[in-house]
Amino acid sequence: MIQQKHFEVIIIGGSYSGLSAAMSLGRSLRQVLVIDSGLPCNRQTPHSHNFITHDGEVPAVISAKAKLQVDFYDTVQFYNGLAINAIKTENGFEIKTESGKVFTSKKVLFATGVKDLLPEIKGLAECWGISILHCPYCHGYEVKTEKTAIIANGDAGFEYAKLISNWTKDLRLLTNGKSTLSLEQTQILKNHHIVIFEDEIESFEHEKGNIQQIIFKNELKITVKAIYHKPPFKQHCLLPEILGCVLTEQGLIKVDMFQKTSISGVFASGDSVIQARSVAMAVSSGSFAGASINKELIDEDFKLSF
Numbered sequence: 309m310i311q312q313k314h315f316e317v318i319i320i321g322g323s324y325s326g327l328s329a330a331m332s333l334g335r336s337l338r339q340v341l342v343i344d345s346g347l348p349c350n351r352q353t354p355h356s357h358n359f360i361t362h363d364g365e366v367p368a369v370i371s372a373k374a375k376l377q378v379d380f381y382d383t384v385q386f387y388n389g390l391a392i393n394a395i396k397t398e399n400g401f402e403i404k405t406e407s408g409k410v411f412t413s414k415k416v417l418f419a420t421g422v423k424d425l426l427p428e429i430k431g432l433a434e435c436w437g438i439s440i441l442h443c444p445y446c447h448g449y450e451v452k453t454e455k456t457a458i459i460a461n462g463d464a465g466f467e468y469a470k471l472i473s474n475w476t477k478d479l480r481l482l483t484n485g486k487s488t489l490s491l492e493q494t495q496i497l498k499n500h501h502i503v504i505f506e507d508e509i510e511s512f513e514h515e516k517g518n519i520q521q522i523i524f525k526n527e528l529k530i531t532v533k534a535i536y537h538k539p540p541f542k543q544h545c546l547l548p549e550i551l552g553c554v555l556t557e558q559g560l561i562k563v564d565m566f567q568k569t570s571i572s573g574v575f576a577s578g579d580s581v582i583q584a585r586s587v588a589m590a591v592s593s594g595s596f597a598g599a600s601i602n603k604e605l606i607d608e609d610f611k612l613s614f
Contacts, residue, residue: 325578325594326419332598334381431512438517
């Protein structure tokens with residue numbers, strides 16, 4: 309049980325980015341609290357790739373190893389729960405949890421990620437992260453040369469199709485309704501043998517999340533091995549906005565080169581700030597955020613002693 313109520317840094321979000329930041333700060337002798345509700349966005353994904361030394365490992369195994377290593381440092385403590393409110397005070401921040409616990413700190417780091425807003429198509433949620441994928445760098449090698457579909461439209465669909473064609477030439481673009489590609493884009497894709505389907509999708513047939521067939525509303529069926537899709541998203545945690553942190557046009561928390569948000573003392577890292585979502589990117593930004601927070605605390609300490 310945590311007896312301590314005040315910390316130098318509170319990290320909200322204890323997945324890859326938050327744990328990476330916690331290690332950086334713990335090794336800097338900072339008193340750190342990590343608050344985590346235990347719902348990482350890739351909890352359904354069977355394997356994580358493109359992260360050196362952990363390629364092909366189960367995401368939960370990576371985070372469990374990370375937490376065990378961070379827990380080695382007595383400067384870092386963990387609280388399992390949900391942070392529901394954040395208030396900026398004269399001396400820092402006050403964080404309230406769902407259970408009623410209140411903790412305070414000088415600095416706050418949000419490593420809370422984002423929540424994907426999946427289309428309400430039968431079978432999609434069950435396949436998400438398993439055979440309906442968002443990133444070819446994370447999962448493309450495992451389905452290389454296979455029959456593959458992309459759900460996208462317009463400029464985004466055109467660019468996505470170009471990208472995925474690096475991994476497979478057996479490719480079709482599903483616009484899920486009338487295509488908004490330009491005539492030139494359409495012709496370019498056809499020249500590269502990428503078939504465009506404008507039919508609306510009814511459902512996905514799957515076996516334990518592994519896609520079998522795509523069924524359209526006109527009863528057409530096509531068989532594929534993998535599907536790529538980039539759904540819209542929102543911030544997984546509303547507390548950055550409650551504190552007044554500015555978001556980008558894409559809905560990410562706006563940070564500078566030191567992971568600082570628009571609110572003094574508030575930092576952010578991981579998927580909540582990065583367009584290119586991956587475990588490796590999240591770890592990198594978390595580690596750097598931890599170093600940036602430590603540097604700011606040092607600078608403030610020297611100002612106070614001047």
